[in-house]
Amino acid sequence: MKQEYQAPNAHRDKFMKPQERKNFLRWIEENEIFLEGVSIHKKVLLKWFNQIPIEIYSEICECMEDVVGRCDEIEYNVYQVCAYVINHFLDRYYRSLLIYQELFKTGLFLKREQLRVIDIGTGPGIMLYAYLDFIRFLDKYQNKQIYQMNNEIDYVEQSEGFRVFMHKYSEILMMESDYKGIMLPFHNGTYYDATELNFSGKRLGSQPWRSGSGLEIFVRKSFDIIVNNGRS
Numbered sequence: 001m002k003q004e005y006q007a008p009n010a011h012r013d014k015f016m017k018p019q020e021r022k023n024f025l026r027w028i029e030e031n032e033i034f035l036e037g038v039s040i041h042k043k044v045l046l047k048w049f050n051q052i053p054i055e056i057y058s059e060i061c062e063c064m065e066d067v068v069g070r071c072d073e074i075e076y077n078v079y080q081v082c083a084y085v086i087n088h089f090l091d092r093y094y095r096s097l098l099i100y101q102e103l104f105k106t107g108l109f110l111k112r113e114q115l116r117v118i119d120i121g122t123g124p125g126i127m128l129y130a131y132l133d134f135i136r137f138l139d140k141y142q143n144k145q146i147y148q149m150n151n152e153i154d155y156v157e158q159s160e161g162f163r164v165f166m167h168k169y170s171e172i173l174m175m176e177s178d179y180k181g182i183m184l185p186f187h188n189g190t191y192y193d194a195t196e197l198n199f200s201g202k203r204l205g206s207q208p209w210r211s212g213s214g215l216e217i218f219v220r221k222s223f224d225i226i227v228n229n230g231r232s
């Protein structure tokens, strides 16, 4: 018989017992909760798409091959960002929810109430939006606001185009849906270049875009979830 994977510290999971986790997963399946997320993002994507000036449609179309065939090689200018989002957002969003569901089954996901998450090379932030929705569903199921109030997300992204996208997209998402109290991935992810990261907690340097404020940047020594989907 196939044995269910048990996370090393799963027994310390004081927020949700194994049976409660199973009930939550059944609730997701029976109510097709992930499709609720897909439907919200479909609506928000359409709103975002309708703001794109018609004059740049042809430039976007010309980038379609780049974002399918060379998505790990390009620099992501504004047209490539649009093409990437149109091509990849919704299906990657859904698949990301499935990944969090698998993580959730292990019990690792809920070791602490306050999870620290970083997405390295986040692109349009798909895995972060999916993460935030997953914990939002968890709160909805429990009729509480534990996880969404306590999450801490950050990202690494070098493309200004993706950062601008996330800002706009998060704004529309906030207007369109009930994302009260949720920290959305706006433009202000702390890190630009993944090649500079090390998790020693040592000073990384000051970021050019923050130099006016004199802020020094450190990388935390630990995160609960590190997402790295892509080349970075």
Ligand SMILES: C[S@@+](CC[C@H](N)C(=O)[O-])C[C@H]1O[C@@H](n2cnc3c(N)ncnc32)[C@H](O)[C@@H]1O
Binding pocket: 071, 072, 075, 076, 088, 092, 120, 121, 122, 123, 124, 125, 126, 156, 157, 158, 159, 162, 192, 193, 194, 195, 228, 229, 230, 231, 232
């Ligand atoms: C193929 S995309 C994947 C995006 C996203 N992870 C996803 O799954 O949809 C790769 C992303 O990594 C970013 N990237 C590549 N090299 C990077 C680096 N050295 N530092 C920061 N971001 C980087 C790119 O700008 C792009 O957004």
